[in-house]
Structure formats: C-alpha cells, structure tokens
Amino acid sequence: MDFDFTPDEEAFRTEVREFLSENLPPRNERPGSFLREWLEKVRARGWVGFSWPKAVGGSDGDVARQAILKEEMALAGAPPLGTSFMGLAWVGPGIIQYGTEEQKTRFIPDILDSKVTWCTGYSEPNHGSDLAAIQTKAERVGDHYRVNGQKIWTTGAPYADWMILLTRTDFNTEVKHDGITCLLVPMKTPGVEVRPIENMAGDRHFAEVFFTDAEVPIENRLGEEGRGWAVTISALANERSSIGEVTQMSGKLEDLKQLVRESRKQGAPASDDPLVRRQIAEFETKIAAMKYNGLRYLTRQLRGQPLSSETSVNKLLRASLEIEMDDFAVELQGQEGVQLQTQTARWARSSLSWPNVVIGGGTPNIQRNIIGERILGLPKD
Amino acid sequence: MNFGFTEEQEMLRNQVVRFIDDECSIDVIRTFDRDTNQALWKKIAELGWVGLTIPERFGGSGLKWVDLTVVLEETGRGLCPLPLTSNALACASILRSGSIAQQQEWLPKIANGSVIFGFGLYDEPNWIDKDAITLEASDHITGTKTFVSDALLATHVMVGVQTKNGPALSIVDGEAINSIALDVMDRTKPAAQVQFDQVPATNDRFIPLTDADLDYVNSCGAVAVTAEMVGAAEAVLALTSNYAKERIQFGHPIGKYQGVKHRLADMFVDIESFKSLLYYAAWCVDDATGDLSQAASRAKAHASDAFAQIGIDGVGLHGAIGFTAEYDVQLYLKRAKWARTMFGDSDFHYNRVATLGGL
Known part of the structure; x- marks a missing residue:
C-alpha cells in the first residue's frame, strides 16, 4: 500500500501546476476574453478529451494522469476544460466506441474545440x-x-x-x-x-x-x-473517477467551516456547539470516505480490474452530502439563511439546486437498486 | 498509487479464512474458553500472526499494521475471540515507548506465543483521557483495574496506571493478580475486573506514556477494533443478503422488495466507507503517524454508529429467527454494541475530527 505517484506522474502534476500558476488568474482579475483563451490553451496541451485515443484527437492519458489532472484542476478552482460537459463526459466516448469513422471525424473535433454543446x-x-x-x-x-x-x-x-x-x-x-x-x-x-x-x-x-x-x-x-441501450449504458459508464468531485466537496467543506467560525448560535460561537462540531466532523468524515473509496477504485483500475457498480457508492454519498451541507448552512444562519440577497446567499441558492446533482444520472433509489441487484445479487423487482 | 493489498497480503487473508473455517468456526467460539485459547494461540504463533508487527530481530515477522488489519478483518468476520487486539496493542506500546531492554525481554516472548497479554487502559467507563486512568502505582500496585480485556485468557496483563511521573503502562504477571470475569454481553470479547493487592512493581515493568504516546495507543486500539468491525459488518451483510434471497413472503424473496433491498444497499455503502477510512488509518500507523489521530478517529467514528445500525437491522431484517440464541446474526449485534464505545465512541472521535480539522 502506498499513496505515491511515479516520478513521471509527479512530473506531470508539476506540469499541470505550473500551467495553472501561469494561466489561471484569480477570479476577479480575469478579463472578458479569459474563458475563450483558457479553452484554447488547455486544448493545445491535449487536456481536453485527455483519456481519448490520439487517433481522434485525444491524448491517450492513462488513469493515474487523468486523476492527477482532475485533482489539480479542482484544487485550483479552474473552469471546465470544455464548454460541453455532456459532450466530453459521454457523447464523445459513445461516438468513439460506437460511431462510424465518418461520425468520429464529423463530431469529435467540435467537441474538443468547444465549438458545440x-x-x-x-x-x-x-x-x-x-x-x-x-x-x-x-x-x-x-x-x-x-x-x-x-x-x-x-x-x-x-x-x-x-x-x-x-x-x-x-x-x-x-x-x-x-x-x-x-x-x-x-x-x-x-x-x-x-x-x-x-x-x-x-x-x-x-x-x-x-x-x-x-x-x-x-x-x-x-x-x-x-x-441503443448498449450505447447508453457504456457511455454512462465512462464517467468514473470521482476524484475531482471530492476535491470540490473538500473546498465546500472549508467554506462551511469558515461560516461556522463566523456564526453565533444561542449567543455563543457556533464552533463551540457540540452538535455543530459533530455535524461538521461527519461531513468531513464522509468526504474522506469518498476520497479513499475513489482511491481504492482507482487502484483497481490501475491493476486492470474492471469496476462493477462501485461508483454508485460515491454517488450516494455525494447525494446526501450535497443536500445536508447546504441545509446545515442555511439552518445555521437562522433567519438570514433563507434570504437570497445576503453575502452568504450562495448557501440558500445551492440548497435549492441539489437536484441537478442528486437526481441527474440516476436517483439515489436507482443507485440503491443497482447496488442491491448487481453487487449484492438480490432479485430484480 | 497503490491503495490495495499485495498478493502476499491476499495470501495471508486466505490463510486466516482457512484457519477460521477449520479451527475457530462459530460453533467453537460459542464454547470458547481458556483451554481453547491456549491450543489455538500456539498454532497462530507458529503461523506468525501473533508477532506480525514485531521486528524480525525480536523474532517477529516485521510486517505492518496494514498486514495486521488483514488478519483482524478476518478474525472479526468470524467473531474469533483470540486476544489479537490486546497483544497488538501491547506490542505497539512496547515498540513505541518501551526501553531497549523491555523490547528485548518481552517482544520475543510475545512472538513465540509464550506470553499472552490482556490489556486495560482506562478505569472510567466512558472517558478517553489520561485522567480516566486512576489506578495508582508506586513500588507496588494496590487497587482495582475495572475493565481489562482478555485478562482471563492471558499470562500477563498490561494496564494503565498513574505513577509519580505521570501515566504509564504496567506489565504484571497473571499469577500476581486476581481476575474476576465480567459478564460481558459479547462473549467473544471476554473482560475481567483485575484486583491488585500489594503487587510489587519494579521500574523495568513500567512503560511511560506521554500525551502523544497515549494518543497513539488509543488510535491503534481504534484501528484494531474498526478492522474487526469491517469483517463483522460484512458478515452481517452476507448473512442478511443470503437470507433475503431465500426467505419467501407474499410470493417473492424479500430481497426483491425495496424496503429490504435499499437498506442492504445502504449497509454496503456504509461498510465500503468505513473500510476505506480504516485502510488509510492502518497505513498511517506505520507510514504517516502524523495523520494517525485524525484518520483513526474518522474510521472509528463512522464505523461505531454505522455498525451499530447494521447489527440492529441485520437482526431486524431476519424477523423473529434473528433474535433466537441459536441463530448467528445476533452474535454480531452484540459485537456492535461492544465495539461502539471501545477506545472512544462516535461523539469522542467526531469531536476530535472537528478539533483536528480546525474548529
């Protein structure tokens, strides 16, 4: 057991970090032309469709480098690597696997170049x-x-x-x-x-x-x-590494801790409240579980063992975390928590936006069916 | 990046599974006593499991807590009462805080199976702190150690004491003490109240405990208990899933119904989670000690509550047969209740996670 990447992989991480420090200005210092330039630069690096075959314009990036790229991008709070999330996540991979040569030539370059969504x-x-x-x-x-x-x-x-x-x-x-x-x-x-x-x-x-x-x-x-069903299933299975998501969730948790440090409850600092402390610790523990689940599954992929439906585990963990963290923040702020014009209204807004993540791609109960039937072998209903 | 087990570790796992099947099945553990322990301990000492984490120069295998975790997961799966955790904690304490002379004296005897340790740290029932160690020691020990795991299976005990220099662990011969069995709900985790009456205590029998040492030992204890919980929880899930595939009600196997299926899926999610947290914590014991407190607390906190509910639902989903004495699933419920507070309950560990996380 070790958590080290090879020197080559670490060199790749350094490359990504150097790129980010040179090309990702702080959020409030980005010019209007920033996004278009960003997309061109990451495309030139071969990081869009990084895991896709070189033959269609990808980089043949291996599983470890994919994880490093996602992690560093998320740590830096970088914008997406392309304008079409779905194009990159499953349409492109579906076309690569099932498309004709003509379709690959026709559709893949536009996805990579962010010309279409x-x-x-x-x-x-x-x-x-x-x-x-x-x-x-x-x-x-x-x-x-x-x-x-x-x-x-x-x-x-x-x-x-x-x-x-x-x-x-x-x-x-x-x-x-x-x-x-x-x-x-x-x-x-x-x-x-x-x-x-x-x-x-x-x-x-x-x-x-x-x-x-x-x-x-x-x-x-x-x-x-x-x-078409086979196309759907295999295309959705392309969305696998959750490492970028875990980094995002960790960032959100740090913001939530800061909110706790700045909040008061019953006339005392909220950070002294045992229930508040416990709740934050439970979030942190679940996010750590997602991280180490992800690394275990990544290890299996690195060893060439196909994943079963384990990714449903982190989807379920994330679903409950998204709802609970926003809800906790809204409740902590009391009467201010439900207002949409305050400085901390991002929590109120995101407490109304969780269905994007929680329901899209399969509701929690569908994920439970998948685990029950495909992993535990229970009868289908 | 390699967050998984090696081929050697998988072979070790298979070896433990075979041993549990052949030598220490559920039937054996239901009547486990000191004689059973003596016979089996000799065998597992020969197999090298007792001295797994003891360096080779002291007669051990020179492996790590990740390897020990493999063993404890499987003994936990079988609810095996062999006092591996007590002895692993004795080894960890001697290796970290003992003198060279103490290491030379005790570690080879643990490794060859001739010395077996019972282990008891605190005297308060629900307090993880150096002040929860109240038994006093000078050049002799007189008083009572309230909760000593495995004392009646052991040849020696290692117990927390307060000396004039602060907290310490004291090594005491089994013959010098009077151990009275406690009637523990989980009979696979025997414990005793140990009475000391003018027991002589020389300097070479004390291992000093700094705050960091105590934190380390308690974290190791949390890791060991959580490793057993992973195996035990997986056993509950397997027992209950199999039952749900076979038990027919309303014309269908009950596992077809989402009320049952989804609860089993949630058990899987919980077990995967505290298993991943545990593996990282076990790795920290030897390879990232600075992260151990936080990692161990996350694993133990999550496992304590999740396994408690898994024990309850494992029994509950079986219906009435689940709580008959004859059926095995109830034994796991008792383990869940025992393990929940050992080396700290979820309140303690989550509070520590909050503190270490900057709150």
Whole structure:
C-alpha cells in the first residue's frame, strides 16, 4: 500500500501546476476574453478529451494522469476544460466506441474545440427512472428517421447545439431494452421545439423537448438500430473517477467551516456547539470516505480490474452530502439563511439546486437498486 | 498509487479464512474458553500472526499494521475471540515507548506465543483521557483495574496506571493478580475486573506514556477494533443478503422488495466507507503517524454508529429467527454494541475530527 505517484506522474502534476500558476488568474482579475483563451490553451496541451485515443484527437492519458489532472484542476478552482460537459463526459466516448469513422471525424473535433454543446434526450414524461421504457418513436422513412414524441428534464436543451436522443424503433420486442435506437440530432431540426422549465431556484437550465415529424438522417444514428441501450449504458459508464468531485466537496467543506467560525448560535460561537462540531466532523468524515473509496477504485483500475457498480457508492454519498451541507448552512444562519440577497446567499441558492446533482444520472433509489441487484445479487423487482 | 493489498497480503487473508473455517468456526467460539485459547494461540504463533508487527530481530515477522488489519478483518468476520487486539496493542506500546531492554525481554516472548497479554487502559467507563486512568502505582500496585480485556485468557496483563511521573503502562504477571470475569454481553470479547493487592512493581515493568504516546495507543486500539468491525459488518451483510434471497413472503424473496433491498444497499455503502477510512488509518500507523489521530478517529467514528445500525437491522431484517440464541446474526449485534464505545465512541472521535480539522 502506498499513496505515491511515479516520478513521471509527479512530473506531470508539476506540469499541470505550473500551467495553472501561469494561466489561471484569480477570479476577479480575469478579463472578458479569459474563458475563450483558457479553452484554447488547455486544448493545445491535449487536456481536453485527455483519456481519448490520439487517433481522434485525444491524448491517450492513462488513469493515474487523468486523476492527477482532475485533482489539480479542482484544487485550483479552474473552469471546465470544455464548454460541453455532456459532450466530453459521454457523447464523445459513445461516438468513439460506437460511431462510424465518418461520425468520429464529423463530431469529435467540435467537441474538443468547444465549438458545440450537447444535451441528452433520455427522460420522458412517463419514463424517468424506468428509462428503458421510453416511447419516443423513430420510424425509418427513406434515408432518414421520422421522430415523434416528447422528452423532459433535458438539461442544457435551451442552449445546446446537438442532442443525443434515445428513441424506440421497435414497439414489439420481448425485452423493453431491445428496440431502442440512439440518434444524434441537431437542435435546429424542423419539428424540434424546446420549452424551458423554471426550476425552484429560478433557473431555466432544463426543458421539455417536443418532436413533431422531425427528420433525422440515417447517418446520424449512433450504433446499430435497436441496440441503443448498449450505447447508453457504456457511455454512462465512462464517467468514473470521482476524484475531482471530492476535491470540490473538500473546498465546500472549508467554506462551511469558515461560516461556522463566523456564526453565533444561542449567543455563543457556533464552533463551540457540540452538535455543530459533530455535524461538521461527519461531513468531513464522509468526504474522506469518498476520497479513499475513489482511491481504492482507482487502484483497481490501475491493476486492470474492471469496476462493477462501485461508483454508485460515491454517488450516494455525494447525494446526501450535497443536500445536508447546504441545509446545515442555511439552518445555521437562522433567519438570514433563507434570504437570497445576503453575502452568504450562495448557501440558500445551492440548497435549492441539489437536484441537478442528486437526481441527474440516476436517483439515489436507482443507485440503491443497482447496488442491491448487481453487487449484492438480490432479485430484480 | 497503490491503495490495495499485495498478493502476499491476499495470501495471508486466505490463510486466516482457512484457519477460521477449520479451527475457530462459530460453533467453537460459542464454547470458547481458556483451554481453547491456549491450543489455538500456539498454532497462530507458529503461523506468525501473533508477532506480525514485531521486528524480525525480536523474532517477529516485521510486517505492518496494514498486514495486521488483514488478519483482524478476518478474525472479526468470524467473531474469533483470540486476544489479537490486546497483544497488538501491547506490542505497539512496547515498540513505541518501551526501553531497549523491555523490547528485548518481552517482544520475543510475545512472538513465540509464550506470553499472552490482556490489556486495560482506562478505569472510567466512558472517558478517553489520561485522567480516566486512576489506578495508582508506586513500588507496588494496590487497587482495582475495572475493565481489562482478555485478562482471563492471558499470562500477563498490561494496564494503565498513574505513577509519580505521570501515566504509564504496567506489565504484571497473571499469577500476581486476581481476575474476576465480567459478564460481558459479547462473549467473544471476554473482560475481567483485575484486583491488585500489594503487587510489587519494579521500574523495568513500567512503560511511560506521554500525551502523544497515549494518543497513539488509543488510535491503534481504534484501528484494531474498526478492522474487526469491517469483517463483522460484512458478515452481517452476507448473512442478511443470503437470507433475503431465500426467505419467501407474499410470493417473492424479500430481497426483491425495496424496503429490504435499499437498506442492504445502504449497509454496503456504509461498510465500503468505513473500510476505506480504516485502510488509510492502518497505513498511517506505520507510514504517516502524523495523520494517525485524525484518520483513526474518522474510521472509528463512522464505523461505531454505522455498525451499530447494521447489527440492529441485520437482526431486524431476519424477523423473529434473528433474535433466537441459536441463530448467528445476533452474535454480531452484540459485537456492535461492544465495539461502539471501545477506545472512544462516535461523539469522542467526531469531536476530535472537528478539533483536528480546525474548529
């Protein structure tokens, strides 16, 4: 057991740190052109799509260097490495694994160069957690698919250029997971209508998306017809290392401790209150557990052992932490905690935004089903 | 980066699993006594587990607490009553704070199995502090040590005392004391009240304890108990998951129902978490002592409460059969209750995490 990286890996960490100290000014000293320049610089370094094959424009970055890159970026509070989170997290990897050569050439460079953003058309009004039951219909008509149906809770749809869309091309299969087909759809396709939905924090990041005789060319199909479920599953499995998230959570915890140091409760410093101290320590302990879980799973990957569904463990831990930490901060501030105009309103705002993290990508109860069935071998329901 | 076990450590684990299956199954532990201990202790001394963390120059295997953790996870899984934790703490204390002469005298005897230690640090039932050690010692010891683990299985005891120079650990021959068994709920963790009546105590029998030494010993104790909790909690999860696959109610195995399935999944999440925290803490004992207090407190705090609930739910999900004496899952519930406060409960350890984290 050791926690050391090899000299080569440490040299890579030094490279990342030096880059960050030269190219990441403090938040309030960043010029308007900063983000565009940042994206160009990290792209030039090969850090966008770092783990992707060199053949498609990635860097073939290994698991250890991926972890180092994510950790250093998160420690420095750096902006994302690209404008399309979903493009980098699963659309790109899905195209690399299932796409034709033509699709790779057509889609991957734009994702790497932050020229397009993607959204993900999975959930439907009647099919969220039960994703494989989707009903949005795609019919083959000549050289295109004609799509009719509705998606909902589509994050990023109001400003995305493209959507990775799950449709049903066969309604008569024995198993619902068959008959699903994955299409890559330009959002400006005639017959695609986006209606933003306001969330409880007042943001309009997600939307309903309606398809009325929308025509999608056959060359935009990802993978085989009827095999779209496999594309979905393997694409989602690409999101694995949680090391960057742990670093973010640690930063949030330090902010929370600072809030405790500055707060009073019952006329005394909050930091003297045994229950406050215990709660902070529980958060810190859970974040440490996420960190060491992540390092154990990383070690398995480094040894070439495939991960099962262990990533659900950290997803569940993070889900409860996100809600509890915000809630604790709001409660600690008493009557000020629920106000949105104060200096510390970030806690109030984020206490209304947790569903982005907690529900997106599978609700906690779905993660529990995954652990119960795939790891503990309990019967499916 | 290598946060996992080596092939040698996995071989050690398999060896312990085989030993538990062959020599110390649940049937054996239900009737475990001093004779069983003597016979089995000889065997595990020959296998090298007793002197695992003792340097080779003193007759041990020269391994680390990470290796010991592998052994304790598996003995914990089997609720094995062999006093490995007491002896590991005696070794850790002698190695850290004992004189060269004390190391030369005691470590080879521990390693070859001829000396077995019982261990008792505090006299107050729920207070982790040097002031919770109240038994006084001068050139003799007279008084009572209230909670000494494994005293009746051991040839010697190592107990916390107050000397004129401050707290110390004292090594005392089993023949010089009177040990009265306590009726502990968890019978796999025997303890005694030990009476001292004018027991002579020479200087060479005292190991001084600075604040940092006591912190180290207590942290090692927390690590050892947590390692046993990891194995024991996994045993509860395995027993209960298997039961949930077989027990049919309303026409289906109960593990199909989310009320059962989700609780079992949450157990898995908790165990993965305190297991990861434990492995890091065990690594700190030898390789990052400066981080040990914080790492041990995180692991013990999380495990104490999580395993307590796992014990309760393990019994509860079995229904009535779970709390019959004949069925094994209840034995783990008792271990959870025993382990919860050993070397500090979650309140103590979380408060320490808060302090060390800058509050």
